[in-house]
Amino acid sequence: MRTLYHLPLDPDCRLIRILLGEKRLEFVLKTEQVWQRRESFLELNPAGEVPVLLETDGTSIAGAPVIAEYLDEVYRDPPLIGADPLDRAEVRRLAQWFAVKFAREVSRNLIEEKINKRFLKLGQPNASAIRAGLANTHYHLDYIAWLCDRRRWLAGETYSLADVTAAAHISAVDYLGDINWDKHPGAKDWYARVKSRPSMRAILADHIAGASPPAHYANLDF
Amino acid sequence: MRTLYHLPLDPDCRLIRILLGEKRLEFVLKTEQVWQRRESFLELNPAGEVPVLLETDGTSIAGAPVIAEYLDEVYRDPPLIGADPLDRAEVRRLAQWFAVKFAREVSRNLIEEKINKRFLKLGQPNASAIRAGLANTHYHLDYIAWLCDRRRWLAGETYSLADVTAAAHISAVDYLGDINWDKHPGAKDWYARVKSRPSMRAILADHIAGASPPAHYANLDF
Incomplete structure (x- = not known):
């Protein structure tokens, strides 16, 4: 297997x-x-x-x-990196945005400090890294809303690796309870559509002993 | 243009x-x-x-x-990311190795501390970051030698994006004079072949005012 x-x-x-x-x-x-x-x-x-x-x-x-x-x-079906080279570049640009920029500015700060340090007993979390991670969250969620004002999904009319990458990072930060969805209705609408996809079921069922997610984490109507 | x-x-x-x-x-x-x-x-x-x-x-x-x-x-000619999906995965794995791992462990430490901080007047270079960057250089060069013992180029028999990415990072570190080539004959042999390619000419002609490269930097027989 x-x-x-x-x-x-x-x-x-x-x-x-x-x-x-x-x-x-x-x-x-x-x-x-x-x-x-x-x-x-x-x-x-x-x-x-x-x-x-x-x-x-x-x-x-x-x-x-x-x-x-x-x-x-x-495994071509369904294709998730677009068809022509410029569409593919746009998918990859936004996938990189979340995989590199969001990771550096938000998710790595929060997961490293709140989870890894605690479970690996690497000392006290760095409060200023956590503050920076939380503060940076907002402009990334605004960017998602901005993109979804112009397109159905992040990189265009179809769901793509850009949405998958964003969902991977945002779901991890949401597990920590670090996203205030009420302040970000545009991003929330996008994430509600993402969450309802069958591919998210196992992610939303994740449960780490000793670090429970907030109640809204797995809720499709959050 | x-x-x-x-x-x-x-x-x-x-x-x-x-x-x-x-x-x-x-x-x-x-x-x-x-x-x-x-x-x-x-x-x-x-x-x-x-x-x-x-x-x-x-x-x-x-x-x-x-x-x-x-x-x-x-621009398909010449292809630089391999032909079949597994060859392409190996090219991308090694390109990522240098773009992410070597960058984090070596090149970002050295360039950030020695060049960016100085030219952007961001304060004193962090000596321990520089020490870490220098110490990490060796095992990456050993890895290049190990790969080239088994293959003509890093990801296989043909020159690829893996070699391009490694050359991009290593040439920047070499510009700073931070590679002791005499200790790394295997990697040196690979880099001599890379340097002799016409695509490297402009890179080897780079000259930043106030931060000259060492004499061997542009030398094909170093």
Whole structure:
């Protein structure tokens, strides 16, 4: 069976879980505690990071953007990176926006400080990193609203890797209870449509012992 | 004329310059001082970052990995991201290795501390970041040697986006004089082959006023 090595709150891993769901590809999840640097895991990915996808024939593919491109090339239906090169560039630009910029400004700050430091006992969370992460959330949600004023989905008329990547990051931050949806009706409308997709079911069912999500997290009508 | 907005020592920008050279596409360079946040530049790329490629018809494409995929889709000759999906995944895995991991562990530390802080007058360089950057250099160069023991180029038998990305980052670090090539004969052999390609000529001719490269930087026999 196809296996995805992952960590539940890692947005890069959530991205691949959502993508596999959209492509209706079956897989089993294995939690990989990357900080243990297991030797047989390092053989799958010398970078020692999740996500890693292990195909049934033993092929392994490492890293969220690499796996995403691979899945879209091999399992064409539905295509999630657009058709012509400029559409594809727009999908990738916005996927990168969330994978790199949102990660650096929001999700990494919050997840690192609130979850990783606590569970790995790496010391007190850095309050100024958390404050920065929370403050930066707003303009990204405004950008989502701005895009959805002009298009049905983030990168155009169809749901794409841009929406998947944004959903992966935003769902992780929402798990922490760090999004004030009432202040962002435009982004909330987009996220309500995202949440109602079957590919989000497993993500919304995530539950980490000792760090419960807020009540609205899994609620489709939030 | 096709225009690339760039910064000379930014590895992401060097990557696109090398790629355009490999594809034999003509372009002019414009230095964009991104910290000024020029309004007409933000219209080209709301993320406010270089590189941005402006095609002759006015189309703009932003971000190194996005531009790289776009160029390889539109200008097929020579292909630089491999043929079948698994080859393409290996090229992208190693391109990501340098674009993300090497950047985080080596090039960003050194360029940020030694160049950006100095020219933008952002205070004293952080000595421990520089030490970490220098120490991390070695295992990446060992990895290049390890790969080249098994393959002609980093991702396989042909020169690819993996080599371009590694060359972009390593040339920037080498400009700072921070690579001890005598300790890394395997990586040196690979870099000598990279340097002799016509696509590297303009990179090796770079000269930033007030921050000269070491004598060996542009030397093909270093």
